[in-house]
Amino acid sequence: MSTAVWAFIGVVAGGLLTVAAQATAESLKARAAARARHEQRERATRQFQRDTLIELQAAMADYRAALDRDRTQLLPLRSTEQQLSAARARYQMLVHRVSSSAAREAALAWETAALPWFQGDDSGTAAAEAEAWETAMRVTGEAVRATD
Structure with a gap:
């Protein structure tokens, strides 16, 4: 084989290796960018929660204070x-945004215990x-x- 053929084969092989290296580099960059976006979303989700x-x-503190004000009003x-309506609406909006089921259930359990007590129902106690x-x-x- 002549040197021209070997030179041509070398150019083709070099070109293929260059294309493969560029494709690999782009793939690695894309994976790193996807990983960074995923981590950023995870951080944003944790911060939001x-x-x-x-x-x-x-x-909950505002809602509790509004319930107490409402209970102590003669008229x-x-x-x-x-105030009570606004506090309850804010509480209800937030309680359903929480992803922690334990926190959501505890907050809802507090409301279940609080409403009878603050509304003067005999089934509710201050201790509960x-x-x-x-x-x-x-x-x-x-x-x-x-x-x-």
């Missing part, structure tokens, strides 16, 4: 009813409400720490 849990704790006031409150705060706090 953390923020939601913290907001839920604050909403229902429109402003108190509006306080215990459910402590449990809900502990469980949501643990869920917040789990997002770190």
Whole structure:
């Protein structure tokens, strides 16, 4: 075989190796970018859940305070009813955004214990409400720490 043929084979082989190397490099870059996007989404999801849990704790405190104000009113006031309605709406929106089923169930259990107590129903007791409150705060706090 002449040197021209060997040179041609060398050029073709070199070109194929270059194309293969570029394809491999692009594939590795694409995988790294996909991994980075996935990790970024995971971080954003954890941060969203953390923020939601913290907001839920604050909403529960507002809801509890509004229930207490409503219970202590001799006559229902429109402003108190509006505050209670707004606090409950915020609580309900946030409780269903939480991905932690334990935190969601604890928050819902607190509301179940709180409503009879604050509304003057004989089936509710202050001790049951306080215990459910402590449990809900502990469980949501643990869920917040789990997002770190």
